[in-house]
Amino acid sequence: MTTNLGASDGRLRWGILGTGLIAGLQTQDLLENGFIVQAVGSRTMDASQRFSQKFGIPTAHESYAQLVADPSVDIIYVATPHPFHHEHALLALNAGKHVLVEKPFTMNAREAREVIDLAQQRGLVALEAMWTRFLPHMVRIRQIVADSKLGQLRKVVASHNQSLPTDPRHRLNALELGGGALLDLGIYPVSFAVDLLGTPSSIQASGAMTVTGVDRQTATIFQYPTGEQAMLDCELDAPGANRAVIIGTEGWIDIESVWYTPTSFTVYDRMDNVLERFEQSVTGRGMQFQAAELEQLIQTGRTQSDLLPSAQSIAIMELLDEIRRQIGLRYAADRI
Known part of the structure; x- marks a missing residue:
């Protein structure tokens, strides 16, 4: 298993789905540790632009659908309220994007299985953002x-x-x-x-x-x-x-x-x-370590984290x- 130093080499590009408090905390930790945050998407262009201006993000999208369709984005961080994690994770996976899904992963185990099943079918990473695991x-x-x-x-x-x-x-x-x-x-x-x-x-x-x-x-x-x-x-x-x-x-x-x-x-x-x-x-809040784990998985061709396997998120x-x-x-x- 590779060592997770909580930093990025800048080869992968992130999209932030949601513009609430937790989205801002994750984005700040990404930017402070060399991660590339390429785009943000919200339900309105106004909210998306405010967020992009605050963090210096190049692209603001007026919808989640536009964000996941952005060809310049490799990974989507799902940071919407709990009941929407399932829907937005599936949206991103169906668009061919890897996902880091804020906890709780979904509202229940049925939804979790659906997200994991789709990720496995598409050969993509769906990682639960339980940041504590990676500290x-x-x-x-x-x-x-x-x-x-x-x-x-x-x-x-x-x-x-x-x-x-x-x-x-x-x-x-x-x-x-x-x-x-x-x-x-x-x-x-x-x-x-x-x-x-x-x-x-x-x-x-x-x-x-x-x-x-x-x-x-x-x-x-x-x-x-x-x-x-x-x-x-x-x-x-x-x-x-x-x-x-x-x-x-x-x-x-x-x-x-x-x-x-x-x-x-x-x-x-x-x-x-x-x-x-x-x-x-630790620099910042410490949320960069989960992001580094996801990038390492992608770059090594793996879809399962040793520290938080998909089956354990379902369990x-x-x-x-x-x-x-x-x-x-x-x-x-x-x-x-």
């Missing part, structure tokens, strides 16, 4: 676990709690826009647990809902066939420490706040002696589907 501290943590420095893994504990807008009209609180803590925040600890422990054999989930019908907070326990557990929680209207802990029979790792962003961690042995201290300096959506079933959270896409 340097996560790469090092996987190495430590693989080298059995913690002994046998027993438990993963991770939280993602934030104090976010409570306006019922805000996307985060709107059922029709895929709102709720689970898909925006809970997906981070869920993906983290799957990364380290794999797919659980059983799930226990509990949630509390807002007046708009989305989950305000959700707590989940993953149980594994040989006894491992993951204890995961998320909340959208109250802040928290946002740390994570990995516990093994011979030691443990304390990942500092905010664990899913570029941060530091400490490895302890079973007597709490420090075995390793990891610190890092994560299946877990989120089951958690939602248990807490009673349903979206329009579930009834199609």
